[in-house]
Structures are given as C-alpha cells and as structure tokens.
Amino acid sequence: MASSTLVWLRNDLRIGDNPALAAALKNDAPVHAVYVLEQDKGLRALGGAAKAWLHESLKVLNSDLAGRGVRLHYCEGESKTLIPELVGTTAAERVYWNRRYDPGGRAHDSALKTGLRADGIEVESFNGSLLIEPWDIATKQGTPYGVFTPFWNALRDKPIAEPIGRIEKHEPIDPPALELGITPGWADGMMAHWSVGENRAKHMLTDFLDDLLVNYPRDRDVPRKHGTSQMSPHLRFGEISPRQIWFAVRHLIDAKxxxxxxxGKFLSELAWREFSYHLLYHRENIANHSMQERFDAIxxxxxxxxxxxxxxxxxxIPIVDAGMRQLWQTGWMHNRVRMLTGSLLTKNLLIDWRKGExxxxxxxxxADPANNPASWQWVAGCGADAAPYFRIFNPVTQGEKFDPDGEYVRRWVPELKDLPDKWVHKPWMADAGVKDKAGLKLxxxxPEPIVDLKASRSRALDTLKR
Incomplete structure (x- = not known):
C-alpha cells in the first residue's frame, strides 16, 4: 500500500484556510481525513445540540473533501487508540492536525504526538482556530492578559497571518458512504432553523457585511432584530476561520x-472569542474552576x-423565558438575552454558574469550549475580566429598553401575546381587568415569577459581598 497523509479534523470542518489540510495536500501522497467522536477520559464530550450540528456538517464536509480527492473517515471511541490504528490501516507516514487549547485536549494531543513520533510517524500541528497563538501575546510584564480591553488593544497591533490562499487539489473521488453513529436525539429538530457547511458560512459572512454590519453597533442589542451575524456555530465548528472573518472586515473598512x-465593533466581538481562548489556555479548567478563587466560597x-x-x-420573567425557549427550540439565543438569563440564574436565584454553563x-x-465558560464566569462575576459582582441585570428594565414593543417576548412566549406593551415584561403588575382581557391567568x-427581583437582588448583593 502506498504511503499517505492523515489529517485529524476536530473544530476545523472546512477546506479553506485549513493549515493542516493545506499541508497534507502539498504532498503527492494520498490524503485521508478523520473525525473521531472522542470518548477519551479527560476530554469534554459534545452536548446534544452540538452533535446535531456536527451530524449535518460532516455530511457536507464529506462531499467537499471528496472533491479535493480526500477520503473522510468517521469513528467513535478513544482517539488515543483509534488514531494510531488508522495510521496503520491507511499506511500514513504523516499525521497533521490543528491545535486545540483546553488543558485536557492539549495534554491528550501531546501524549499522542509523542507516541506517534516514537513509532517513526511525522506529526505536525498548526494554528487553525485563532487569530494569534495564546503564547504570542502578553502584557509588558510577560504575563497572560486578565482584562479584555488591554488584550484587545494589543491584539489590534499584532500582525495577523492572512488566510491560506489556493489549496492544492488532488484527483476527485466519489464521496465515501459515511456511517455516522451520532444520535442527536432531542436536539435533532432544532436543525430545521439552520443551514450548515463552509459555503453557507461564507454566504452568511457576505450577507452580513453587505446588509447588516452598517447598523450592527445599534441593532446587536435588539433581540427581535436580525442584527447580529449569527455565525457563532459556524465558527465553533470551524466551517469558517476567524482569520477569514478578520480580513474580510478589514478589507471592507479599507474600501469603505x-x-x-x-x-471595529464587530471585530472587538471576534476578539472576545480570542480573549476567551487566551483564558482557556493560561488557566485551570475554566469550565469547572472560578477564575477568581474567592468566589469558590459562595x-x-x-x-x-x-x-x-x-x-x-x-x-x-418574560424575557428570560423567551430566551430559554428560543434556546430550546433553535439551539441559539441572542447575546443580550444570554446575559439576562445568566444573571437571573447566578444572581437572583443564586444557583451555581456551572449548572447554567x-x-x-x-x-x-x-457551545464553544472557551466562550461558553468564560462568558458564564463574566456574568457570574467570577471571571478574570468579569462584570463586577454588584452588577445585577434587571430583566424587566432590560426588556423594556431592548424589546420595548414586546415583539421578541410575544414570539417565544405566546401566552403573553395579547398583553399591552406596558405590561408584557411585567405581567404580574397588570391589574385583573388587563389580564382577563388578555386571557392571562398567572x-x-x-407562571407567577419564581423569584422576587428586588428581594433576590438584595440577597445576592449580601451574599456576594461576603
């Protein structure tokens, strides 16, 4: 059997700007790709919604890779065993992958790399997920950043490598039959709200830059509007790279x-993702450990x-319920509402942020391994660059400000659709006649509110202050 190159795909399900795949295709040897639904100890298993997305994304990728002459393999189990086995069955002399940055993933990959090299296999890893490596940006004292604004200021001055241009193409093959054992289960229905894959991600970016970016600073906080890019799941699975987005925006700014x-505002949000990975890399497992240890005493x-x-x-609490129902039905929630739902859970209800995460x-x-825990810790007040513990969002006033006509609430909480705008964010305060006319029976x-917002705010402040 002729020797080959094996590309191990993880959060990089694309052809373009994929350093590991590009390096493999430069060789004359056949190229195989593999996705492993990992079950190794120490690695965080995917959630149900992510599995539903992955199921569809791999089907698209399988066809795209075949057009480049790359056969995609899929397997489930322990990658520490499966990758060496696949090296043997494909006669691979080289194994390439794009890096991951969580503590468990790094330790796992390092051990696997050592073992493969000991067997004479060439192994190389690349940056396929970030604008800049976490070890290539530091404070003037040489320490990792713990505050976003200085990190963002430093990142803007860093040279960002441009996306990989032309990628070599081998003779196309017929897409192999891909037997996906992924069982999305309860989350399968939410995929009706999405189209997946690299081409879809590119079209979404183009549409956003052409039509929505101009109003992004204003519309991004309005839940009822399609004012954000909604590209976060495409980024999470690497159907598009942050470098592709970065340079597309920079080129637009240069032209206009x-x-x-x-x-700049949109790029700063992309930088928040980058900052979250900076925290993920330099700290203890941030999905389990508070970045400010004093909060462990809560x-x-x-x-x-x-x-x-x-x-x-x-x-x-209407806007909280609207967000949680949007999440359950679509697998996504507007960012402003994510903050409100998180604040209610961690502050008003005083329930551990880890349960929400x-x-x-x-x-x-x-659900991103860096963004998700970093953002939850921000809301809870225990993150490195967190909202101060005494910042407790009021979901009523926030709803009245960002959803003044109640359109977002009425869409996801139809029980309140006939309430006047004045009461849609605080139905418990409407008089009996208003509620009767709207057919509302608390x-x-x-439901009646499960918590008194004012009293629970005082309780949270007392608890967190201690």
Missing amino acids: PAMAEAG DWRSDTSALHAWQKGQTG RWFWDTLVD GATY
Whole structure:
C-alpha cells in the first residue's frame, strides 16, 4: 500500500484556510481525513445540540473533501487508540492536525504526538482556530492578559497571518458512504432553523457585511432584530476561520472608511472569542474552576425546581423565558438575552454558574469550549475580566429598553401575546381587568415569577459581598 497523509479534523470542518489540510495536500501522497467522536477520559464530550450540528456538517464536509480527492473517515471511541490504528490501516507516514487549547485536549494531543513520533510517524500541528497563538501575546510584564480591553488593544497591533490562499487539489473521488453513529436525539429538530457547511458560512459572512454590519453597533442589542451575524456555530465548528472573518472586515473598512466604527465593533466581538481562548489556555479548567478563587466560597443555593423552571423557560420573567425557549427550540439565543438569563440564574436565584454553563453546553449549537465558560464566569462575576459582582441585570428594565414593543417576548412566549406593551415584561403588575382581557391567568396559563427581583437582588448583593 502506498504511503499517505492523515489529517485529524476536530473544530476545523472546512477546506479553506485549513493549515493542516493545506499541508497534507502539498504532498503527492494520498490524503485521508478523520473525525473521531472522542470518548477519551479527560476530554469534554459534545452536548446534544452540538452533535446535531456536527451530524449535518460532516455530511457536507464529506462531499467537499471528496472533491479535493480526500477520503473522510468517521469513528467513535478513544482517539488515543483509534488514531494510531488508522495510521496503520491507511499506511500514513504523516499525521497533521490543528491545535486545540483546553488543558485536557492539549495534554491528550501531546501524549499522542509523542507516541506517534516514537513509532517513526511525522506529526505536525498548526494554528487553525485563532487569530494569534495564546503564547504570542502578553502584557509588558510577560504575563497572560486578565482584562479584555488591554488584550484587545494589543491584539489590534499584532500582525495577523492572512488566510491560506489556493489549496492544492488532488484527483476527485466519489464521496465515501459515511456511517455516522451520532444520535442527536432531542436536539435533532432544532436543525430545521439552520443551514450548515463552509459555503453557507461564507454566504452568511457576505450577507452580513453587505446588509447588516452598517447598523450592527445599534441593532446587536435588539433581540427581535436580525442584527447580529449569527455565525457563532459556524465558527465553533470551524466551517469558517476567524482569520477569514478578520480580513474580510478589514478589507471592507479599507474600501469603505465610513464602516470603520461598525467594523471595529464587530471585530472587538471576534476578539472576545480570542480573549476567551487566551483564558482557556493560561488557566485551570475554566469550565469547572472560578477564575477568581474567592468566589469558590459562595454558598450557592440548591433549588432543583427553580433550576428546572429556568431551563424550560417557565420562570415567570418574560424575557428570560423567551430566551430559554428560543434556546430550546433553535439551539441559539441572542447575546443580550444570554446575559439576562445568566444573571437571573447566578444572581437572583443564586444557583451555581456551572449548572447554567453545563445547560448551555448541552443546548447551544455554538457551545464553544472557551466562550461558553468564560462568558458564564463574566456574568457570574467570577471571571478574570468579569462584570463586577454588584452588577445585577434587571430583566424587566432590560426588556423594556431592548424589546420595548414586546415583539421578541410575544414570539417565544405566546401566552403573553395579547398583553399591552406596558405590561408584557411585567405581567404580574397588570391589574385583573388587563389580564382577563388578555386571557392571562398567572399560575395557570403562565407562571407567577419564581423569584422576587428586588428581594433576590438584595440577597445576592449580601451574599456576594461576603
């Protein structure tokens, strides 16, 4: 059997700007790619929503890779065993992959790399997921950044490598039959809201830059509007790279200087993702450990019924319920509402942020190993660059500000669709006549609030201050 090159795909399900794949295709030897649904100890298993996305994305990628002459393999189990086995069955002399940055993944990959090299296999890893490696950006003291704004200022001055241009193409093959053992289960229905794959991601970026970016600084906070790129799941699975987005925006700003403010704001959000990976790399497992250790002393409440009400969008707080139902049905939630739902759970209900992070990990199609825990710690106040503990979002005033006509709430909480705008974010305050006219019976057709916002805010402040 002729020797080959094996590319191990993880969060990089694309052809373009894929350093590991590009390096493999430069060789004359046949190229095989593999995706392993990993079950190794120490690695975080994908949530249900992510599996649903992955199932569809791999089917698209299989066809795309075949057009480049690359055969895609799929397997489930322990990659520490499966990768060496596949090296043998494909007669691979080289194994390439793009790096991951969580502590467990890094340790796992390092051990596998050592073992393969000991067997005489060439192994090389690349940066296929970030604008800049976490070890290539540091404070003036040479320490990792812990505050976003200085990190963002430094990142803007760093040279970012341009996306890989032309990728070599081998003789096309017929797409192999891909037997996906992935069982999305409950999350399968949410994929009706999405189209997946590299080409879809590129089209979404183009449409966003052409039509939505100009109003992005204003519209990004309005849940009822399609004002954000909604590209986070494509980024999470690497159907598009952050470098491709970065340079597309930079080129637009160069061509249209009037777009500098809007483009800069969007790039700063891309930089937040980058900052989250910086934290993921330089700190202990941030999905389990508070970045500010003093918050480990919090006496979190154990309230299973409240947690379940929050998960199912039955808290009686309309904009929170709207967000949680949007999440359950689509696998995505507007970012402003993510902050409000997280604040209610961690501050008003005083439930451990890790329980919220794990729920989002299972139900978000864009559940990212860095963004998800870093953002939860930001809301909870225990992150490296967190909202101060005394910042507690009021979901009523936030709803009135960012969803003033209640359109977002009415879409996802139809029980409240006939309430006047004045009461749609605080139905418990409407008088009996208003509720009767709207066909609303609190405690029957829609829940009473599970928590008093004012009293729970005081309780949170007292607890967190201690």
